Amino acid sequence: MFSSVAHLARANPFNTPHLQLVHDGLGDLRSSSPGPTGQPRRPRNLAAAAVEEQYSCDYGSGRFFILCGLGGIISCGTTHTALVPLDLVKCRMQVDPQKYKGIFNGFSVTLKEDGVRGLAKGWAPTFLGYSMQGLCKFGFYEVFKVLYSNMLGE
Numbered sequence: 001m002f003s004s005v006a007h008l009a010r011a012n013p014f015n016t017p018h019l020q021l022v023h024d025g026l027g028d029l030r031s032s033s034p035g036p037t038g039q040p041r042r043p044r045n046l047a048a049a050a051v052e053e054q055y056s057c058d059y060g061s062g063r064f065f066i067l068c069g070l071g072g073i074i075s076c077g078t079t080h081t082a083l084v085p086l087d088l089v090k091c092r093m094q095v096d097p098q099k100y101k102g103i104f105n106g107f108s109v110t111l112k113e114d115g116v117r118g119l120a121k122g123w124a125p126t127f128l129g130y131s132m133q134g135l136c137k138f139g140f141y142e143v144f145k146v147l148y149s150n151m152l153g154e
Contacts, residue, residue: 060146069139076134081127085119 057063089106092099100106110118 065139065143068142069135072134072136072138073131074134076137077127077131080130081123084121084123084126087126088119088121 057067085107086103089100089103089110092110093102093106100109107119114121
């Protein structure tokens, strides 16, 4: 069973198709050698979708690294900032469990005492801190991935 699964995995056209086919000695796709199912291989034409040049950037370019960092800022900063009200109520429940008996009670008490703006206390440091974390996590990951892969080579 495992030998047939391994053969199917090696013949997978989405698993680095060009390198895998050359490695397995199947570089000419028009050959009539049998495929994984025993049927003769049919010729294939592979194509990728074209993207407008203004929205594209080269992998490993400065623009690529800036976009990765910006994606980290947007993803981490906004998601953690959106959870500030929940975190605020959770912390208040830990500090004063008699006053804030549960999540829904904590939200209602906070809304009664501080209004809607009271739920957003602490949003700015959360946004800045997690945005910097996202910038470093996603941006520097790509920088070092390219740097180390260039050092090691193919």
